[in-house]
Amino acid sequence: MDHIGKLFNLEGHSMPEWFQVPFVNFKAHCEPLPEAGVVYGCQDLFGLTHLRGSDPDTFCKVLQSWFYFGLLREFFPIEFNIDDFKKVSDGHQVVSSECLLRYCSLYSGDRKRHIHLHDCLEFVKTWTDEIDLDCPLESSNSLLGPITIPDSIVHQKSRLIIASIKVLLETMFEYLRLSCSDRCTGKSKVQDVLTSRVNRVLTNLFYPGDSLQGINYDTVPSATVSGGQKRPVYGSVPASFFFGILLNNGWCRRHLTRMKHELNSTCLYILASRDSELVISQKGNQMECSASVCQQDENAGDTGPKHSFHCYGGSLNINCKPVQVDTRKFESIYEDSKSTSIPIVSFADGEATIEESRDQKYFAVSHVWSEGLGNASSNSIHSCQLQDLAGLIEPGRRGNSSQDSWGPMKFWLDTLCIPKASGRSSPDREALEASAIKSIDWAFASAHCVLIRDLTIQNPSLPFSSLDPLLQIMHLYNMRWLSRCWTLAEAISAWKIKITVDGKTQSLSDLIIDVGSSFAQRYSLASEPQSSTATSFRNELMSSVFRSFVSPFDVFIDSKDGHQDIIATWNALLQRSTKKASDVPTILAIANAISLKNVVDCKEKTMAVQMKLVLNAFRRLPAAFLFQDGPKIHEPFNRWVPAEPSYSGGSARNQRILPRSTYGVITDNIESTVLTYAEGKAVGPLQSSKSSPVYLFKGPLPQSFYLEVQGQSQFFFVEMTHQIQNHNQDNEYCLILSSVAGLNGPSISTAFCATVMKMTETESKLLVTWETVAQVRKVAQETPGGLRSRALYNTSVFDVHLLYAFFTGHRNTV
Structure with missing residues (x-):
């Protein structure tokens, strides 16, 4: 894995000892694969899997020999020298991949060889996913059944070896993708050595007499009819080793589950390497979190708003008191059916009052409740938080015109502008809440600007602008603001979305571009005396890491360029959560510019029925919607409609909707679609x-x-x-x-x-x-x-x- 460490200068930081992959001395490392079976002590992967429990030490030897060095020998049959891939560290032999990029610069192959190597990579990917131990985030069954193994030193060593194999796989996939033309996407008709070694165990277990030729690698074989777990079509499952390390360091289990679906093993290796330098709220006392629920988000607002960082006295500061807005004023605005205005807050001289928006310029604040502004019981926040909001908004006001021309600071904040449930009868409360929800998209769309408030990068103790660009993109990825469903709808509704960092307010897309420019300048290899092929590959590896960390922002930026679609918003919702699952159809509607009237006003206010209304608003839908694994609507004419798109409903069974991919990269420009019509049509x-x-x-x-x-x-x-x-x-x-x-x-x-x-x-x-x-x-x-x-x-x-x-x-x- 140290070829990645060298690219990103990870050696210059205090790398934990557990990142050194042990070199397991085994004479079969130097044996050609066809003759090595006797030395392995097993003839197929069924035997290898059972070695994991019966003889873990031999399992480590076979694993490294078969899937690490065996794969390198498949790629570089002439150049490969095992001594190039090991070194001595602290008196012990460890695996070193520093020369891997040099090897890649020497590689050349024709179309037939590209296809053969692609098959090798796909095959090793499938089986390393299966022999990797159950991810500590959630339980799952291996292809060959669960095997209970004690958490011993040998066990940890095998997980580390598997992690090194997965990082190697991702590097070679990237290089094969870069070096192979679009013509090299078919399957080989010649079985490679690795495939033939496993062919027997699969066919004997499940499909006697069948061949593995043409196997669909997007779905992992299963021993049961209904219990098969589909793998993502866009790459291997990240190594469980890294999740174990991050869990031990106190990371939120729900946040790591999101990483499992968005980051690969290479990104997790980099993140874990510099974990000690990250200042984020997802680390710390997170033991009560689960794979589907973060307790900080779940409990947000239940005990009222929090004090800000700058309120040094905290709740003991007698000068910092809750600021309550006049709820009667915004209720009258919502109750006026003829009004097109929404309630906004006017803040001046420490006082907050409610006004009608009319044609006034105001800012809308997009935030998550768990970072201090949530209040489930009343429309109030502490005065220290109002001062913090003023500090967030003022740079944006100064950047557009003189402060005097704006007058008092005007803003929209859900905690202060959306009515609470207490104090009203049920019919009145529901009608008022419906009116408020129907205006949320308008509140963000008509705002002069939407400002993001996120304490991950706006933390006073974090000098974001002076950080290493690699740390900047990792802090951006770990913004808590990216983890909630409502912020997705708010950002997509906005015409302009900005963020204030270190006193400077700029658009979200400009911030990503600036960080990307710094990243390229910091890690660019264009000036190094390398061949053009090697330099391009190194730069492409680093670019892929950057793209992975900032990919959650694509859904916002693409929507501003007119490229938004249901696939992007659906997939984004899959990795987000909301405390109130019934809000999901409304959020999906807002994120796709669908009128909320029919969704909010429908008589049967169930999530399934509202989801049907949202999806029927599309003229076309991806055909993959018919094949979602999650729960469906229980209606004779609409059983194709997914009942929920995200973990927020308590289910993790739905899959991302993606076109087919080649070498882990989407290649189809047009996804198969189906036409949709009115209820009961076509x-x-x-x-x-x-x-x-x-x-x-x-x-x-x-x-x-x-x-x-x-x-x-x-x-x-x-x-x-x-x-x-x-x-x-x-x-x-x-x-x-x-x-x-x-x-x-x-x-x-x-x-x-x-x-x-x-x-x-x-x-x-x-x-x-x-x-x-x-x-x-x-x-x-x-x-x-x-x-x-x-x-x-x-x-x-x-x-x-x-x-x-x-x-x-x-x-x-x-």
Whole structure:
């Protein structure tokens, strides 16, 4: 991993001893892979996995030999010298990858070799994800079943070796992507050595007689029909070793869960290396946090607002008192149905009053409650916090015009401008809250400027502007402001969004650009006496790290450039949380510029129904929405609608929606989409292809059954989430496999099952009622034992380019 350390000058900092990967002396390191099996003591990965429990020391030897040095030998069969990848430190031999970038500068290969090496990387990625021990953030089952291993020194050593393999994998993926043209994206027809070594164990375990050729690496094989855990399609799972280190250092478990989905092992290695230099609120006493809930956010505002950093006396300072606004004034504004104004705060001489916005210039403050301004019981904050807000807003006012021309400071803050639940009858309270919620997007959109308040980079003890650019991007990534759902909607609604850092107010995008320029200047290798290939690769590695840390900001910046879409906002919400899960449809609507009227005013105020209203506002949706793993709406005509998009609802089962990727990078410019219409109308077309096949067959259907694909000698086992009701023998059904997780190999795929009625004599147009999601598993080519006595249906592949699938307003029972 020290090739990354050298790029970012991590050696100049106090690197923990546990970052030195031990070199495990094993003579098989120097043996060609085909002849090394006897020395390994195991012939396949099934044996390797069980070595982890039975003989952990040998497991470490085999692991490093097979997946680290074996992979290097696959890439550099002529140049590879094992002595180049080890050194002596404190009297011990350790693995050193300092020469890796030099090796890469010498590499050359044709298209066929690129494909072969890509297959090797994908294969090692899949299996290192499986043999890595369960991530300490949440429990999960390995492909070959859970294995309980004591937390010993050898155990820690194996996790560190796996972490080094994953960092190596990410480096080689990046180099292969950079050095290979777009033509090199297909799968090799020649099985590489690593694939052939594991082929036997997989086929014997799950699919006797099948080949791993064409395996879909986006989905990890599973031993059960319904319990398979899909991996992200955009790279490997980050090494559990780094999460263990960060947890031991007191990091919030919920925040680390977000990292698990956004950062790779390389970024986590860098972050953990400089952890001691980070001044962030997600570190400290976070033992009560879980993978889905941060207790600081969950309890925010329950005990009233906090005092600011500058209030040195804290709550004991008798001169710092709560400032309460006149709630009757803003209630009258919300109750006036003809008014287009919203309530804003006018602050002068230590007094805060409520006014109508009308045509006044005001600032909207975007913040998170856990950083001191939250108050669940009343519309008040401490006077010290008002003074802090003045310090935040004044630089922005001075930057636009003279202070006198503005008069008193005018701003919008949810704590002071949104009515609380106490003190009113239920009907009045609900109506008032609905009026306030419907105006939130307008409050931010009509503001002269939206200002971000985040104590991670506005901490008085943190000189952000003078930090190393690497520390700057890590502090930006760890802003608590990025962790909450409402701040996503607020930032996207804003026409101008700015942030004040060290007394300077600038746009959020300009801050990212400035930090990026400093980062490039600090770590640029353009002036080094290296070959152009090596220099480009080094710079690309550093750029990928920068892009990963600032990627959460893309959703805001892209929205200002007219590039916003439902995929970006959906994926952003997946990594955020909110105390009130029922707010999620409203937030999704605001983030996609959808009117809140129908969402807020709908009679059935359930999250599922509101989610349906939001998604039906789109003319097109990504086809992947049909194949989400999370809970669906329990309605006959809308069972494709996800009931929730984020962890806020207590579920972590939904997946990110991404186009297909090559070498971990999205390459498709156009995602497969489906048309949406009014309630009970239509969705389609769906593309039918080899990667996303559509199967037609007749019912009636039990909840689980087998499908035989005619002409292909293939059998699928299908298990539906819900049994289809009101069907008969003449019903025809279609099973559509997801384009994201198609069943091209021995894996579990999510599919969608629907009732079909032909509209024309040809099979090009069908009337379809979507029914339920199903889990599909390929079974042995031979007829499974006892299959003939169970539910078996014959199917043919729908072999036209498009299947036009239409919703109906009634259930079809032909």
